[in-house]
Amino acid sequence: MIIVLKSGTPEVEVQRIADEMKDWGLTPEKIVGTNNIVIGLVGDTQSFDTDQVQDVSHWVDKVLRVSKPFKRVSREFRHGEPSVIEIPTPNGTVTIGETCPIVMVAGPCSVENQEMIVDTAQRVKAAGAAFLRGGAYKPRTSPYAFQGHGESALELLAEARRVSGLGIITEVMDTADLDRLAEVADVVQIGARNMQNFALLKQVGAQSKPVLLKRGMAATLEEWLMAAEYILAAGNPNVILCERGIRTFDRQYTRNTLDLSVIPVLRSLTHLPIMIDPSHGTGWASLVPSMAKAAIAAGTDALMIEVHPNPTKALSDGPQSLTPDQFTQLTQDLATVGEAIGRWPATYSPVA
Amino acid sequence: MIIVLKSGTPEVEVQRIADEMKDWGLTPEKIVGTNNIVIGLVGDTQSFDTDQVQDVSHWVDKVLRVSKPFKRVSREFRHGEPSVIEIPTPNGTVTIGETCPIVMVAGPCSVENQEMIVDTAQRVKAAGAAFLRGGAYKPRTSPYAFQGHGESALELLAEARRVSGLGIITEVMDTADLDRLAEVADVVQIGARNMQNFALLKQVGAQSKPVLLKRGMAATLEEWLMAAEYILAAGNPNVILCERGIRTFDRQYTRNTLDLSVIPVLRSLTHLPIMIDPSHGTGWASLVPSMAKAAIAAGTDALMIEVHPNPTKALSDGPQSLTPDQFTQLTQDLATVGEAIGRWPATYSPVA
Amino acid sequence: MIIVLKSGTPEVEVQRIADEMKDWGLTPEKIVGTNNIVIGLVGDTQSFDTDQVQDVSHWVDKVLRVSKPFKRVSREFRHGEPSVIEIPTPNGTVTIGETCPIVMVAGPCSVENQEMIVDTAQRVKAAGAAFLRGGAYKPRTSPYAFQGHGESALELLAEARRVSGLGIITEVMDTADLDRLAEVADVVQIGARNMQNFALLKQVGAQSKPVLLKRGMAATLEEWLMAAEYILAAGNPNVILCERGIRTFDRQYTRNTLDLSVIPVLRSLTHLPIMIDPSHGTGWASLVPSMAKAAIAAGTDALMIEVHPNPTKALSDGPQSLTPDQFTQLTQDLATVGEAIGRWPATYSPVA
């Protein structure tokens, strides 16, 4: 950590600050610049907040953290090795990670009835998906909008899982629902709006199912990684980071701005696998194919695509859903790009 | 609701869409423009999502909602009358609303120990505060940062309440904690990160304590009002809206951008009282006085100010906290502006 | 255009507004909804501002434009046909557009001296670039930073053009410099900071060299297209739209957020060709390869990549520049993706 002092800080105050830092167990090292004095703090600074240091004196101009605030999610924590998450499903174990073929997740925004969810599961499986997504509990801006069928939808997901053999990814919104939901889900999803619901993060960290952590719509990369750190710190190392678009000033032609640069940036910062959701990330079905192809070219480990048997009749998020036919077509287009970069499932050969 | 069709939509498709709208129980009215056809939908459109309508045909260019999506929080719902929320405290009932004098809320970010919280309560009460704020459960970006003393801090707040007579405002972060917390709190706070934690919104709506609803850091005004609508729809009409700064592109000299224009905008949209938090809204104690004065001049109903007996030693949010002495000085400065606009407690005379 | 009236608008006022619209030469059509009255305006509304209509009465709640504000740049203006821009260079005519192979533009941020610019030109040409970019006039945040060598740099660009045969793309910052600059440049660039320098837009529209129009860092798609409309309206149909990253709330690991969703969105809105600049779009050389590949997969028509023979010694924008060797390697990687989607120059076969 580095303390930059305001120009004109009296020598006696510089000394007082240095002494206080020693009391905190840190070793202060002073650099006298042309205009400012800088104090470098050597020692275990991770347990101190920059805010606390800032407040030691009103002569402090700014406090800069030199080391990253996250630890268990950092690439260094695994000595540069990427995590590969192994997820058992009825159809066999699926692996997600930098060294694995790309994993497809598909399904409707919300589970509406048995026929639609089972039918969708079978269609997306045929097209190559390894996981079925579908909401039992739905975060909706309006209290008057369809909120998901809740517990009964979990049973329908279990049925779709039995019939199709696909793994199930579904969202938890309340600590009170986690146990029931984790009985059905192969991967537990934390939605964008709950990315900093710390009570929920701690709880999914204390159970054993892998967690899909969506990025909050105004979350910085560090906040996102710190949210993942909550889960790892609570004991669960299996977290997949899912970008789903951020909020920006222009929302006329896209609902969110899909930030694909997270792929190379996260790769350098963390060992965790990366998923991209171009359906929420753009909000419009017509934009999904281009962005899905781009995500693969940029190096994503997995894709999440909304598919609904009849988007016009969808109870939620219709405009961003593909039909099963469109999804089948899309996977063929994606295969071309995926094969070009050597990560398409059907043609993948692990690096020796 | 209005459907704008793409130019070139075939007549037969226009008819099909109109027929579908009739099936939904709506009356379609067609306007044929120079380039586009527009269909106005007459009837109860509130139960339909614009997304659903969008998806009726790929010839739909856009769907526009004419009426507001919120209902119980709207100004019209009370025929233009502002809500006045009456909150019993040991020192007497405090009223918050457009027709009342300005209410001051003050206290530390988190409750650290009995001495500090009781001392702060007495100091801010002496300076004119009606409520003590203080966190028992703290949302922190890092899992390694101080998370609040939890349940034991609730007892300290109860003690501070007994000693000072101030009402207590404290944040709930998990549905599992609400009952215990509501025993102590006179006002239950939903923090910015949980503004769209819908499980929590429903639950605070189902209990009787007034709710302070902070704006999410990237929440639009409509999303914020819809979050309040969740609470009213669940049965609790006593919601106070608190602006605490939004996230923008420049975070070098302020941590958030305090959006004071919400004051006149909310006034026209809703009957709910408005509070401004310039401490989180700027992130720096030195900016609090200017922004607090501005908030009063702009017409806020209440202010929330962070005060800590020793900001340098604060376990959280030190840089934005005033000392009790600074807070005492601030209230004197605020009085000047508050009196000028006729809303300062000591000099307030209700409009006949 | 559609006028939404506030609920409770008196009938006499509705009539007055309708009459005023008739005076403006428009035909008002009224739809009486459950809560609101809506007036559709039929006729040539393009010459009216929504603001003007808004101001006709304080009973107007909002005014919505049904048709797009842009005309000449719209896809419809060319009946759905994409523009192909033909640019003569010493090495032959280069074509840029949706039906053409991908065009590579490369070169340094600023022209530093003859050796570096000629050397870079030869290196990027060998790797497959069709154009050399390089700044003679540089927009710099600080007045104390290197501002470009100006007119003398134009001569160096002319020399690099002669030696390499590459076309030249360079930025104009002042109407006073345009004539001299257009003598050397094959494509005139308008930078992000000048996207709404309307005097400059009009002037580049009144000359004949193609224009590369970068997106302003907080420009909406409509504002960007309207800036292009200025150029077309002034007589120059040859505009290339270049995305270079937008400003968002997180700038810690990328300098801008590269918005690749503009590719499919612009494709549906406009006939103009699209270029992506992943160097400015991310700000870091290490992120350029992933984003360049993603841009190709998403369907871009051209790429602009910063290349500097010695980024460490660059007078501007070093951290985002590739070395010539890195650029050569990159084009090989891009070829794999470009071939997969059928748009790589060496292997491109036009659709019959």
Next chain:
Amino acid sequence: MIIVLKSGTPEVEVQRIADEMKDWGLTPEKIVGTNNIVIGLVGDTQSFDTDQVQDVSHWVDKVLRVSKPFKRVSREFRHGEPSVIEIPTPNGTVTIGETCPIVMVAGPCSVENQEMIVDTAQRVKAAGAAFLRGGAYKPRTSPYAFQGHGESALELLAEARRVSGLGIITEVMDTADLDRLAEVADVVQIGARNMQNFALLKQVGAQSKPVLLKRGMAATLEEWLMAAEYILAAGNPNVILCERGIRTFDRQYTRNTLDLSVIPVLRSLTHLPIMIDPSHGTGWASLVPSMAKAAIAAGTDALMIEVHPNPTKALSDGPQSLTPDQFTQLTQDLATVGEAIGRWPATYSPVA
């Protein structure tokens, strides 16, 4: 300046970087931390870009500037003394600055004809304005919208100046227009869209009329101050900084987000006077009074308010314009707040 090296940087590379810094004329001082090595650079670092230093080695993690990038605009440059700008007008010299009474600027968006501009001038003068604003050249998003009457409008402004005695503030958009415009204008305005039109900044810096510099809609405070630095560096010390709202994610109820926190922040960073424009800052006339009062309470030195004799018929920006009657009423309301804080013209007594 401080260089933070990546963890694991080899000792030989640390030495090489330190040596390179010596070659640049700087004195490197090394601090060896627990995880990272930090090099402090002592000497005249203002002429170096952080980018250049970043690029010295790929082992550099980040480069932090300790001192501010601006110099002449900084508060320190005048040893903490605020600038007071004296502007001669026919009615006498107007002074703008922290130690002066608040200055009111009012007038229409654009100059439409002689009657309206002269009439407006007389009305706003009667209400207490010291300056008339009015656009001769108008920046408009659409090439088809009214672009201002240009040179002939300058003559009308000159006439309004003669008749009313008010000073004139009008915007320059092109270097080619500056000379003519400066003959009429008492203050030359640089609009938000041209805040980083560096050719224009240099030119207004090289003439003698005071400059009103509006903040770009996505400009950071540092970028804004650096734009002012361009003007001061070119020789003109008389710059007024005008906040006019920034672009954020929510534009439904306000067109921009007025950032009043700039007032206390700029006060600590710069000696330059501050003006607030609540008309553009919100985009709606109904929001102007609250925000104008807030700006005064927060400490602004001047206000710019749009006033149009008949906003409904305005050729531009009608919805945000007050009528002269509304402006007269507003100044009375502002007086109450202005007097409370001791800065209202009629009642101002300079601090002894």
